[in-house]
Amino acid sequence: MTSLNNYKKENDKMQWFAMAAFRREKQAKEELEECGIECFLPMRYQLVNRNGKKYRKLLPAIPTLVFVYSTKERLLLFKKTHPKLQFMTTIYEGKRKIITIPKRQMETFIKVASKFEEDLIYFKLDELNLKAGTKVRVHGTAFDGLEGTLIKIKGKRRKRVVVKIDDLVVVAASEIDPAYISVIEDEDEED
Numbered sequence: 747m748t749s750l751n752n753y754k755k756e757n758d759k760m761q762w763f764a765m766a767a768f769r770r771e772k773q774a775k776e777e778l779e780e781c782g783i784e785c786f787l788p789m790r791y792q793l794v795n796r797n798g799k800k801y802r803k804l805l806p807a808i809p810t811l812v813f814v815y816s817t818k819e820r821l822l823l824f825k826k827t828h829p830k831l832q833f834m835t836t837i838y839e840g841k842r843k844i845i846t847i848p849k850r851q852m853e854t855f856i857k858v859a860s861k862f863e864e865d866l867i868y869f870k871l872d873e874l875n876l877k878a879g880t881k882v883r884v885h886g887t888a889f890d891g892l893e894g895t896l897i898k899i900k901g902k903r904r905k906r907v908v909v910k911i912d913d914l915v916v917v918a919a920s921e922i923d924p925a926y927i928s929v930i931e932d933e934d935e936e937d
Contacts, residue, residue: 762849763834763844764833771811787806791803821833854893854894
């Protein structure tokens with residue numbers, strides 16, 4: 747059997763996959779990294795109540811979800827020895843399709859979701875209406891270069907920049923001072 751660490755195929759396309767680890771996110775991340783497979787597990791601090799005492803604990807931000815950067819073939823080989831890690835799928839044109847995330851979109855998501863000390867809010871896709879927002883880019887701050895949609899979130903004083911991973915999740919960055927935000931012009935418009 748071919749070793750997972752030595753497995754390479756010239757025509758394999760490296761891409762980001764959304765995978766479900768079913769309450770074993772940290773274990774899946776460790777096992778992937780041990781095999782030299784790049785992955786990302788969004789984390790955030792949450793208040794946990796144990797025996798009447800509250801404390802902050804760093805936990806997975808999105809239950810069951812792990813993002814993996816690899817080829818499909820290499821992940822299929824990995825899954826032979828780790829069957830609890832599953833590809834997440836969606837229905838597209840009447841067929842079940844494995845969810846992949848464009849590299850640039852994933853880089854933006856990682857840039858925001860890696861700031862677990864920041865005031866991040868995670869949403870399910872049906873919780874926000876993103877069509878009403880303006881596409882923006884952040885300059886300066888910890889989110890320099892971040893592109894997303896500017897929206898107002900109920901109960902918050904200022905607008906936030908939101909990053910969406912298609913078919914999966916939305917994360918809202920900290921409230922960002924308008925001085926650090928510029929509008930991204932619609933590329934389809936003509937002058």
